[in-house]
Amino acid sequence: MTTGHTAPPGVIDLLGLLAYAELGSFFRLADDAGLAPSLRSKGQLAALAATEQAHYQALHDRLAELGVDPEEAMEPFVAPLDLWHERTEPQSWLESLVKTYVGDGIAGDFYRKVAELADEETRILVEGVMAETGRAEFVAETVRAALEEDPKLAGRLSLWARRLVGEALSQAQAVAVSRPELATLLAGKAPEAREGSDAGIGDLAAVSRMFASLTDRHAGRLKAMGLAE
C-alpha cells in the first residue's frame, strides 16, 4: 500500500474499486453504441458514458490528492470488473439500459459506504457524484415505457437483471476474500481492530449480510424499472 495518505486502507480500496468501475462502465457503454436504435439514443448513450468518465476523473484525482497512485489503487479490481462485463455482455439496447441501471445502483451502494467512512472532503465528492440521479431516472423510464409497449419483454429482462446481480455478487465474493481490508471495512469494523492479514470467518459472514442488503436494494431498483425479482 502506498504511504503518505491519511485515509484508512479500506477507503482507498473502495475509491479504487469505484474509479475502475466508472472507467470500465464508460468503455462498455460506449461499446454498446451499435445497439442504440437511433442517432438520438446514440447521443443519449454518449452523455451517459461521459457522466461515468467525469465520476472516474473525480475519484482518480481524489486518490492522487490522498497521496495514492490511482492506477495502483484500481489494479486489484480490474480483473473482477472486466470479468463481470465479459460475462454480462448486453445483446440488445434494453439489456444495455438495464445493465447500466443495475450497475449504477450497485455502485451507488458502495458510494454510500464510502460516504459513511471516508474523510470530509472525500465524503463531499462522493455525495456530489450520488446527487447526479437524473440519468438513472431516464434509464428507468425508458425501460418502463418499453415494457408498457411490449409486456412480453418483462420475463426476459427480469432474468437478465438476475444474471447481472448474480455475476456481480460472484465477483464481489472473490474480491472480499482477496482484499481483507475491504472485507473488514464492509463488515463495519474499524480497520485498527482487525487481526492478522486474512479476512476472518466473522468478516466474511458480515460481507454476506452486506450482500444480502445489496440484493434487497437491487429488488427495489428492478421495481423502479417495472421488472419483477
Added chain:
Amino acid sequence: MTTGHTAPPGVIDLLGLLAYAELGSFFRLADDAGLAPSLRSKGQLAALAATEQAHYQALHDRLAELGVDPEEAMEPFVAPLDLWHERTEPQSWLESLVKTYVGDGIAGDFYRKVAELADEETRILVEGVMAETGRAEFVAETVRAALEEDPKLAGRLSLWARRLVGEALSQAQAVAVSRPELATLLAGKAPEAREGSDAGIGDLAAVSRMFASLTDRHAGRLKAMGLAE
C-alpha cells in the same frame, strides 16, 4: 430544411457535420481503448473522448436552439464520417493518437469557418470549443516522445497521416457535391448569391482551393507531431 431558425442553411450544415464528427469521434476513441498500453493511458483516452462528447452536446443543443432538429442536421454526414472511420481504423495506440490529432485539426478548420460565418451566439460557442487546445498538445507531445524513442516509427506514421487526410478529402469531396449549400458557403459566397440548386463549377473549384489550404494546415500539424509530409 426545417424552418423557424435564423442561421443560413450552410451554417446549419456545418454545425450538423461538426456535431456528428464529435459524436463519431467519441465512439471511435472509446473503441480504441483496447489499444491503450496502460490503465493510465486508458484513463487519458476516456478524458479525450469525454471532451468530444461535451462538444457534441454543445453543438446539438445549439442546433435545437436554432429551431433545427439536431438529428436531421447530422443525418447527411453520418455515412461519409462513418465511412472515413471504417477506412482508417487504427492498428496501434500511436495510430489512434495521430488519428485523433489529425481529425481534431481538420474539425478545427471547419470550426473556424463556422466562427467566420455564423451568428454571434454560435460564434461564441464555437470559439469556446476551439479554446480547448490542451488535449491536442498532449497528443502531439506523446507522439513526439514516441518518435524520439524509436525514430523508425516516423515513416510508417507519416504514411498513416497521409492516408487519414486522403480519405478525409475523398469523403469531403463527396459531401461537397451532395450538399450545394455547404459548397457555396465554403467557397466564401453569400448563400443569397447562389443560383440554381446544384453547386456550380465555380463553387467546386473554390471548394478545391479550400481543400488545398486544409492540406497546407495538415502539413503544419504533422510537423507539430514530428512527422514529415
